[in-house]
Amino acid sequence: MKTNRAKLSAMVKLRQHGALLASALCLGGMAQAQTTYNVAGLADFTGPFADIMKDMTGCRRAVLEWWSEEVGKAQGVALRIKDFDTRYDVAQVASLWPGIKSELNPVAVLGVGGADTNALQQRLPSDKVPLVQSTAGYGFAWKGDNWVFNARATYPHEAAAFYVWMQKKSGSLAPLKVGVISSEVSPAYVDIHKGVEKFARDNPKIIEVVETIYTEAQPTDLTQQVSRLVRKGATVLQVFNNTASVVATRRALQSLGKTNIPIVVSAHNGLLSSGKALGDLSQMDGNYEVYGMAMAAEGATPARDFFEKLRSQYKLQAAYNSACIMGMSQAMLTVRAVENVVKVKGAGGVTGEEVRAALVSTPMPTERSFGLLPNIKFNNDAPFPTSGTAVNIGTVEKGKYKLLEQNVPVPVLSKW
Known part of the structure; x- marks a missing residue:
């Protein structure tokens, strides 16, 4: 009887110790947890830009992974992207968008070009989601209070x-x-x-x-x-x-x-x-x-060094070319905007509206993009920088x- 009681007491103590350990591990995990926000990726895998899309989408995805690990983790935030094939077709973008928004509730959209701008520029203000483009700007989007952003002039x-x-x-x-x-x-x-x-x-x-x-x-x-x-x-x-x-x-x-x-x-x-x-x-x-962005020239540059880091540490499989630089550039604009939001609003305060506000209000020096882009400063007059730009x-x-x-x-x- 005494032996059985001793065994029972030992089992209770072991269970209590296990529960305490599990609780400690859980709390530790909570301390390291990241609030994950979704980013919608518009892509063209079967249309006129299918030949460059693997490099562009691969490079923008790698930037989000890098930021989530090396910047966002300390802030308690992670970004996840899901790509959707729009075939670079205005009607297809417009058709897919309600489902994309419902599924992801994204804080930003990464686009391919003019088809995305044309399809979404009237919807985004009410949806409160900014569209960050990989391309130069467009005259038909040249107006104030826009929710479409191009790092380059038209x-x-x-x-x-x-x-x-x-x-x-x-x-x-x-x-x-x-x-x-x-x-x-x-x-x-x-x-x-x-x-x-x-x-x-x-x-x-x-x-x-x-x-x-x-x-x-x-x-x-x-x-x-x-x-x-x-x-x-x-x-x-x-x-x-x-x-x-x-x-x-x-x-x-x-x-x-x-x-x-x-x-x-x-x-x-x-x-x-x-x-x-x-x-x-x-x-x-x-x-x-x-x-108006970095070019894929030979030799060591901050942009090239950053690309090599993504390839060696974040499993990026893409060529270093203009398509890749486009993807990295639009992703960098987005993650830096999210980073600025978290500094002000905290890990739980990231919304599409706040990301847009950060894009408009906070300039991005070229150093912050590893030289992918020149100094970038948006305002409410146009969806792209209107002065001081260069190519x-x-x-x-x-x-x-x-x-x-x-x-x-x-x-x-x-x-x-």
Whole structure:
């Protein structure tokens, strides 16, 4: 009997000790717990930008993982992203959005481009969720009190900076003759060529748009159209659509024996991705890209070092190119805004409305983005920085990508 009582007493003490241990572990876990907030990722895995989407979405996801571990953990906050394939289609974005909002209740949305802005800019103010874009801005979204944010000025702003630079570089007082390859399949494409045409009308001594060519979403042969631009005297071709458009334009110039006429592209259809699509980067020799963020040049830079950290410590599987930098940039804007909200409101105070307020009120120095972006300061007048912005210009020489010019000033443009 005494032996049984002794055993029973030992078992009770063991259970009590286990309960105390479990309670201690639980409290310790609570001390380390992170409040998780959702971010909605809009993507294009099956549409015109499918070729760059793995790099872009992979890099933005890695930034959120890095921030949650190395910054958010100390603040008691984590961010989780879920991607949705919109095919870069306005109707598809609009159709998916109510379900996305209901499922995730996101504090921010990371978009791909103009299709997202066009579909959501009227809804977001009532939904109280900011959309942070990976691209340059759009003239059709140029208004105050916006819930869409672009870290870069509009595509026409960036193109205008390139043309001012290129004309000065030419040493001639004659305006550049620009042929524009565009399309009416996307509001963003239409906005770009309208903005550039307005810049040409306002600045006839800098550029003349000889013609704007309209193509399908992903053209395969533009020989006839490019030939018409060449006959009209075009000295540079602007292709800000997608990679397929760049490839078709370059092949047309090659077939016409006019490879001395350069193409200028943007970040989402940059030289590296276009060269890859052509089979060899040397196919893009003598062409240019322009945009207001870091470029994927060789050599150690803060942006490149940060990318390597994501690849080595956070299992990032992506190429270091303009698409990846776009993804990292929009994610960095978002996490820094959340970080600022938590400093003021605490771990439980993160909402879409507070994230938007932080974006508008708190400038982000370039150091805070590891050099991915220049100094960023938003205001309520436009969904993108309207002053003090600059672009970088890249090129390909003998099959090697090269950063050609840095911090080229962006001129002031009137609305179109």
